[in-house]
Each structure stands twice: as C-alpha cells, then as structure tokens.
Amino acid sequence: MNNTILIVDDEKAIVDILDFNLRRDGYEVIKAYNGEDGLRLFREKNPDLVLLDIMMPKIDGLQVCKEIRSESNTPIIMLTAKAEEVDKVIGLEFGADDYVTKPFSVREVLARVKANIRRRAMDVKELGKAKELSFDQMVINLDRYEVKKNEDVLDLTVREYELLVYLATQKEQIFTREQLLEKVWGYEYFGDVRTVDVTVRRLREKIEDDSSNPKYVLTKRGIGYYFKG
Secondary structure (H helix, E strand, O other): OOOEEEEEOOOHHHHHHHHHHHHHOOOEEEEEOOHHHHHHHHHHHOOOEEEEEOOOOOOOHHHHHHHHHHHOOOOEEEEEOOOOHHHHHHHHHOOOOEEEEOOOOHHHHHHHHHHHHHHHHHHHHHHHOOOEEEEOOEEEEOOOOEEEEOOEEOOOOHHHHHHHHHHHOOOOOOEEHHHHHHHHHOOOOOOOOHHHHHHHHHHHHHHOOOOOOOOOEEEEOOOEEEEOO
C-alpha cells in the first residue's frame, strides 16, 4: 500500500507541482487549500506525512501543526515563504519534524519526504520488535499474546487484545472508529462503527482501575480513541 501525503497550502500552483511529483514517485496525495480543511482531512484520512504551509487563511499552519501534534506523531514538514529563523524555530517548537523554505527545489522536498517516512517506519518497526510493552501495572507480552495487570493474567478476547496492542504500539496516535475497523477488524469487516465502541468499553472494564475514568485507552471527543500509558 502506497504512503499517503497530505499537502496543505493556499497556493494552488505549489500544490499542483507537489501533487504531480509526489504521485510520480508513487505516493497517494490528499490536498487542502486552507488550515481548516487540512485539519479535517488529516482526521478523516490519517495520512503518513503532512506538508504544511505556514501562512494560510482561516487557521494558520502553526496552529494546524500544534493541533496535529496534540493528536498524532505523524511527520510534519513545514513549508514557509519566510527565511527568518523565528518561523523555523516556532514551527519546530510546535512539533514540526522538518521544514523547507520557499522557493524550494522539488527534489529537496521529495528527499525530505522520503527521509521522514523512512524514519517513522523504522520507529514503528523497532517498537514492534519489543517482546513486552510495560505501562505502570500493566504488561503486554507480545510473544505469549498475554496481558497482565498486577501480575494477574487478564481474560481478553482476540479482538480486545488486538485492539489494545494496535493502540499501545502507536502510543498517543488518535484513530477514528473507521480507521480502527479497517486496521484491527480488517477490510472484510463492514459492520457498524459502534462495534469499536463496544469493544473499547469491554476492554476498559478489564484493564482500567475505573472504566469510567480511564488512564490507558482514552477518548478524543468527536474523533476517536488513543492509548496513553
């Protein structure tokens, strides 16, 4: 499956150039021309990387960057027409991973996109190699398909376990119900998204001290769920 890039920039000519070259390199591309649409598409599509302009109408790129980073660790490359260090520093402080100053070389942008996606994939891969994930009193043993809390083995169903592992290995990444259906239940599942809510509720009853006030599997109102250990 090809990596998906979200471009958020109010300059159509720049978006078109990036779109053409990214597609030519095999990426899927999503486009937005203002910060508001950029945030909406990010939450709907869960792209693998974001190319984000700073100066935009409605919501500027720095605020979009801050919002995305509060929900996800998806790589963000800032595009700025200004060369001043302050813009670059603020962008990085707001959570951007990299930046490119306009006018830029398309080759440079493509190289940075490739490098950031590769780095992110390596981080996920290394995390996936872990034999155990530990969070306070809870330990997930990936070899034994076992979850313990305070040394007691929890009786989880296959779906509950798979959902927990998927969220825990992508800590603090927020997923919509539709994304979780696709990733955990699989493409063959065409059920109601409330299935996710039911599974989350049952999982919380087993892993949380207080399922009404969870500390592991949390809800992002209006979006979906994420893991915070």
